[in-house]
Amino acid sequence: MKITEAINELLKNNTAFVAFRQPQTEEPQLFAGGDFVCVESLASVSENGFVFYPFHADDEKIRCLKPQQICSGWELQIDFSELKKQQNRLIELSDQPFIASKNEFLKQAKSLISKLKNNELSKVVLSRIIAHEIDEVVDWGRKFEQICRKYPSAFVYILSDGHGLFWTGATPETLLSANNQKAYTMALAGTQPAKTNAEELYSWKQKERDEQQYVVDYIADILKDLSVKKLNISETSTHLAGKLAHLLNHINFKIPASISALELAQKIHPTPAICGLPAEKALELIKQTEPHKRSYYSGFLGITQDNMSADLYVNLRCVQVIGNILYSYVGGGLTVDSNPEKEWEETVLKSQTMLSLFTK
Numbered sequence: 001m002k003i004t005e006a007i008n009e010l011l012k013n014n015t016a017f018v019a020f021r022q023p024q025t026e027e028p029q030l031f032a033g034g035d036f037v038c039v040e041s042l043a044s045v046s047e048n049g050f051v052f053y054p055f056h057a058d059d060e061k062i063r064c065l066k067p068q069q070i071c072s073g074w075e076l077q078i079d080f081s082e083l084k085k086q087q088n089r090l091i092e093l094s095d096q097p098f099i100a101s102k103n104e105f106l107k108q109a110k111s112l113i114s115k116l117k118n119n120e121l122s123k124v125v126l127s128r129i130i131a132h133e134i135d136e137v138v139d140w141g142r143k144f145e146q147i148c149r150k151y152p153s154a155f156v157y158i159l160s161d162g163h164g165l166f167w168t169g170a171t172p173e174t175l176l177s178a179n180n181q182k183a184y185t186m187a188l189a190g191t192q193p194a195k196t197n198a199e200e201l202y203s204w205k206q207k208e209r210d211e212q213q214y215v216v217d218y219i220a221d222i223l224k225d226l227s228v229k230k231l232n233i234s235e236t237s238t239h240l241a242g243k244l245a246h247l248l249n250h251i252n253f254k255i256p257a258s259i260s261a262l263e264l265a266q267k268i269h270p271t272p273a274i275c276g277l278p279a280e281k282a283l284e285l286i287k288q289t290e291p292h293k294r295s296y297y298s299g300f301l302g303i304t305q306d307n308m309s310a311d312l313y314v315n316l317r318c319v320q321v322i323g324n325i326l327y328s329y330v331g332g333g334l335t336v337d338s339n340p341e342k343e344w345e346e347t348v349l350k351s352q353t354m355l356s357l358f359t360k
Contacts, residue, residue, distance in 0.1 A: 003028055003071075004141030006078050011140060011160060015083050016065060018050050020157040020303075021148045022311065023174075028148060028156075029303075030076060033068030033083040036161040042262040045304060051262070051312065052159065052167075052301045055270065055294035056283070063161070074145075092164045094322050098292040100128050102344060108289050109340035115285065116336045123214050124276035124285050126343065127331030129292055130351050134358050136324050144168070146357055151242055155313040157301065167296060169318030170353055172241035175268060175300045176312045178261040181254050183228075187215040189273045189333060190247040191346050194240050202238045202245055207337040212236060212247040214272045218279075219251060222267055229254040241317075242353050261310040265300060273333070274298035274314060295320065297329030317353040328355055 003019060007030075010017045016036055021028040031050050038061040039045065042053070045064050054060035071078050100108070105128050112124050144158045147170050154170035177184045190208030216233060223231055231253045239248035255264060275298075276282025297320075302312035320327040330347040 001076060001078060002141070003030055003074055003076055004139075004145050006030060006032070006071075006076065007141035007144055007158060008139065009080065010083075013080070013083070014160075014162040016160065016162040017067070018052075018065060018157060018159040019144055020155065023153050023155055027073050028144075030071045030078070031065055031067035031069075031303075032071070032078060034066050036063040036065045036165070038062065039064055042266060043260075045262055048303075048305055050301070050303055051310075052296060052299070053265075053269070054296050054299040055274070056287075058287075059293040060295050060299075063165075065161075094164060094320070096131075096322060096325070097129050097295070097320075097327055099131050100291060104291075105344055105347075106340045109334060109338070109343050112285060112289060112334050113336070113338055113340070116334060116338075121281045121285070122277045123211060123272055123333055123335050124282045125272075125274055125298075125331050125333050126286075127290060127292075127294060127297065127329060128347055130328040130330065130347075130355070132319075132326045132328060132355050132358060134324050134326055140168075143357060147354075150357070151353070154241065154317070155302070159301075164322075166321040167315075167318055168321065168354070169315060170242070171313050171316040171318065172239070172244075172246065173273070173314040173316055174312070175302075175314050176261060176265045176310060178255060178264070178311075179309050181257065181308060183253055183255045183261070183264070185219060185251045185268065187212060187219055187249040187251065187271075187273070188239065188246050189215045191332065191350070192245050193349060194243050194245045204238075204247060205337075207335050208247060209236075210337075211272075211333045211335055212249070214277050216249050216251075218272050218277060219268060223251075223253055226259060226264070226267065227256055229256070244349060244353070255308065257308075260307040261312075262304060262307075265310065265312050269300055270298065271314075274316070274331070276333070294329065298331065317350065319354045326355065326358060 158168040234250040
């Protein structure tokens with residue numbers, strides 16, 4: 001059976017699953033069956049499964065799936081008879097999130113920039129939600145394949161808990177990739193449209209470079225405090241993600257045996273790339289300013305194997321599906337040099353990663 005067919009069958013049967021394709025790989029994977037169990041902390045998670053972690057504990061529950069079946073490949077073997085029969089499972093549609101108008105967003109941005117100018121903090125990330133109506137019937141298996149083909153360097157996923165929780169996305173950002181004690185993360189910030197001419201050089205303003213350095217320094221400080229070994233930070237480069245370009249630093253290190261991969265991920269999250277700096281002040285302002293809950297947007301998700309092995313990604317360029325409406329969650333980093341109008345335009349650009357797949 002094709003994975004595209006399996007995705008549609010699992011959705012039809014209201015069976016919990018996640019289909020995903022890791023960056024720069026050809027073969028997708030499918031975790032099917034079981035339940036997305038809510039947990040208070042990742043400290044209790046130590047076996048193979050999939051983690052779906054919210055931006056903040058006040059927004060949503062931490063969810064973990066221990067699947068009944070694990071398959072891989074575009075053509076796969078899956079036994080639906082072994083999965084829970086849940087066609088009649090109660091679907092609980094989430095409340096529709098708040099959609100801010102352009103004037104409301106600009107007002108929020110101006111208010112936060114004024115606080116930055118008063119030296120209350122160095123950076124804060126402001127997000128908003130865009131609603132987009134889609135057809136009543138969507139071939140989601142085919143959409144998953146299209147997203148994988150369009151964004152080969154992204155972590156692509158489609159996820160349903162069978163109860164109405166339904167998300168899909170193509171994120172460019174790795175939070176943590178760990179195998180035994182070898183680990184990798186990245187600092188990714190700054191945004192501009194990708195050049196149409198591949199040979200054209202990118203020019204980055206000081207605002208974007210400062211924003212990037214905040215993320216690098218923040219992650220490096222946390223890792224040093226945890227006494228990681230062999231910390232190596234690459235030079236800053238330009239990273240292409242679909243029609244967007246970002247600044248990127250690769251960060252490699254060795255995890256101490258005293259801390260698990262999931263515990264380390266919780267220490268790093270949320271980085272200044274999706275929250276701000278200082279983190280506590282930025283988080284406080286986000287919750288005071290944004291009229292919506294971020295839910296799983298800018299949280300993290302991915303697979304866990306054991307205490308020291310995991311592949312986790314920041315949940316960016318993502319949409320929540322409620323009925324026949326896509327809710328695209330997008331945001332941008334504000335610094336003292338930010339222009340509210342340009343920040344609005346940046347969120348429009350970011351939303352196109354997913355919404356462009358649903359427009360003719």
